[in-house]
Amino acid sequence: MKNIVILGGGTAGTIMANKLRQALEKDEWNIVLIDKEKTHYYQPGLLFIPFDIYKKQDVIKPKMNFFPSGVDVIFSEIERIEPDMNQVVLVDDKHIKYDILIIASGTSIRPEQTPGLMDNLWYNKIFDFYSLEGALALRDFLRKWEGGTMLINIVDLPYKCPVAPLEFAFLADEYFTKKGIRDKVKIKYVTPLSGAFTKPRANKMLSGLLEEKNIEIIPDYYIERVDNEHSSIVSYDNRELNFDLLAIVPLNMGSDMIERSGIGDDLNYVPTNKSTLQSEKFENIFVIGDAANLPTSKAGSVAHFASDILFENILSFIENRPLKAHFDGHANCYIETGFGKGSLIDFNYDTEPLPGTFPLPGIGPFGLLKNTKMNHYGKIMFRWMYWHLLLPGKELPIEPLMSMAGKCEKC
């Protein structure tokens, strides 16, 4: 009997467990999945909680609901990987041997890495919306808030779902408008990027929307610390910004277990072949999802597209064939833009988001880099697809590799 061990049962680990269990003979391959938490969070849904659009129950389900039978699930904190011994060590010192290891341990927020962030204003005037606790605390705060200056700040790059803080800004604008206090709220979008987004065409479209909604953008801003006394943030080049409410995306880092194993970069991401998804250092280790250091977005859609590629390559690896499937970094993100509309970007390692229609050329129904009602429905439908199609590893009506069909380079 041989062992495939999957570290992390979030989006990517769950998809891989489902795909592999279906394909591999049970009397030849044992599949073990290890995660420290029993609850699966639908992370894209966290964005809607502060604005009372989703409730807690909408975004959590037991992880066990999504694992196929025939997978050994262990709920435990992983202490480290010992790649030279082909084994994983759990916190209770249990050793688990593997023939193939899949790292899918994601990335998480580290508010403690920014001085002053977790002092007395934390969850008082400062909130994150990347955790359920943060999103709920912010919801309670917003229900009572009567206005002032709201800063939306991103601490550093990379962070997961690069469009999420923009969506947060758009939804906040709608929320305050409907509450009748938009004229009492100043919204400032404070980012280390040089604009709303990195890629030129998407940047132009999204900057336009921010301007239209009267959201000020403060670019090239790297926060150094929070000044709790003055209720302000201070950048490394000493620009001080006051706030009455700070919605922050704290530093994102890969799992500490990666650091303890000595196999990550300085943000605990695992150096990974961007095409085959094999670890750069260890032949029998593969990496998928936010845990990898791939030069594409850290997003559930990327993990989903990558899973088709990784699945093929693992089958090839098992049969001693060359790894022929090549990932292109495909990402596909719906962007909520407020007031029942949305936008959509589709891109990969080499092609920036372009305008056009998706998935069908000329037909859509979704409009790329456009602001439409249909795109908003896409985002809303995504939650259903996530629970029912994506996690179980079923086919989605979108190809894993990006297609140029329907895109227009000269538009």
Add this chain to the structure above:
Amino acid sequence: MATKVYVNKEVNVNDEGFLTDPSQWSVDIAREIAKEEGILLTPKHLEVINYIRERVLKGETISMRSINKSGIVNVKELYELFPNTPLKLACKIAGVSKPASCV
């Protein structure tokens, strides 16, 4: 694709003036780009630039934190060397693509 001439050598650049082929880079070119940005390269600048090139050419991404952890400079000092938009500026002079162009 646009090109630009530095020290009598033609190099490929993108619309923001970043070299698109890091192998066309040389220290002399770095000096010229730095001059355009109003920076006179010192050995400390070069230390940072070499660190960035080494990391990026290995396919790794560079961030404020990685520079802070590099042991060469801390973030404050980085701002002193490359004012206003340090990471972007340092990458430009190092002849590699803009940081986080992947987001």
